[in-house]
Amino acid sequence: MKKQNIVIIDYDAGNIQSVKYAFERLGITPIVSKDKEVIRNADKVIFPGVGEASWAMNSLKENDLIDLIPDLKQPVLGICLGMQLMCESTEEGNTKALGIFPVSAKRFTNEQKVPHMGWNQLDDLKGGLLNGIKTSEFTYFVHSYYVPLIEETIASCDYIVPFSAALQKDNFYACQFHPEKSGDVGVKILENFINL
Amino acid sequence: MDVKDGRTVKGVNFVDLRDAGDAVELAAYYAEQGADELVFLDITATHEKRKTLVELVQKVARELNIPFTVGGGISTPEDVGVLLNAGADKVSINSAAVRNPQLISDLAKRFGSQCVVLAVDAKCVDGNWEVFLNGGRLSTGIDLFEWIVKAEQLGAGEILFTSMNHDGTKNGFANETLAKLSEMVNIPVIASGGAGNMEHFADTFIEGKADAALAASVFHFKEIEIPELKKYLKTKNIPVRI
CATH class of the missing domain: 3.20.20.70 (Aldolase class I)
Structure with a gap:
């Protein structure tokens, strides 16, 4: 595994321990930081997130990170709420977000149980971050809001509606599922990110 | 898995585990077998021994790449914060x-x-x-x-x-x-x-x-x-x- 400086953005939004441990299992000790210089100088940046969107955006604002993230040049991986915050906005708390992906996250309708919680299959895989992952392999999802399919979608999933399971635009990558909780499939995706 | 003082308590007799009472090892075994999620229920009686639960959660989170829930004796948001920070994905109350x-x-x-x-x-x-x-x-x-x-x-x-x-x-x-x-x-x-x-x-x-x-x-x-x-x-x- 490539030795590199991976920084997990720490903005008090949920469980970053699991993400940190997942990289440690791959032999990399990530730095957890909210320091702009530390983040800017990382080889790779992880933008995690669990919780409520407007609260998380406020927390980014308080930590003065709103302008920094869209301006990063190294590979950035948003996870779960992190991915939704990389969109233009989200219906959750009618929140304006970072605007990296030209799309808005929407709430699932209640035709089936919400949140979409559990293991589900990936489809329409487009390589890169998802190299070596096969259609119909399972990853672990927990979310009530979803990103519709767009040009930047690099994997889809289907629950109530087809939605973006992963996105990529330039150096910005994002997944709706939790790679750190997705068994061997998740491990492979994190390895792919390290090897980008 | 019922755990007490960091060890599983329901009689488990797996010959292929070094120590079947070791909750972390048992958790890793089940993850390997294809369990989709694990639930740990702490039946430790005393408040002081709760510390061992937090240590257990940390060890499990370090080892495991599937979601897990922790329950037993949780009564305040502070209890939950400690467990989530240790790496639990969910708590059961x-x-x-x-x-x-x-x-x-x-x-x-x-x-x-x-x-x-x-x-x-x-x-x-x-x-x-x-x-x-x-x-x-x-x-x-x-x-x-x-x-x-x-x-x-x-x-x-x-x-x-x-x-x-x-x-x-x-x-x-x-x-x-x-x-x-x-x-x-x-x-x-x-x-x-x-x-x-x-x-x-x-x-x-x-x-x-x-x-x-x-x-x-x-x-x-x-x-x-x-x-x-x-x-x-x-x-x-x-x-x-x-």
């Missing part, structure tokens, strides 16, 4: 929520509904399903269905329902009641109590409309092996991760 329903909404607001599992033990008494505490010993007089609907409104993200009438019988899950619960709420319902064979799992997904099924002793005693169970469920057209 039971008697503290019955005594103080506000706890559910406090936790949902602070940590998100997705990590708040409401565990409920209920018993059918004279045709009415009633919520019980202390492993079925303490009657509350609360109606199961009213409690579950209220818990959903307060922000519970999942319901872990154990039927005390079925638990330990190995005669199957409480499917009729599960189906009624599952249709009443719009959050996932996990079936618990009564698993004895592979058909019981298929039945609880089909008849019981359960979103997930939980079992302990049939796995601990290797009466059912997870890989076989999943293959079987697949032949019944139940979507499973293999």
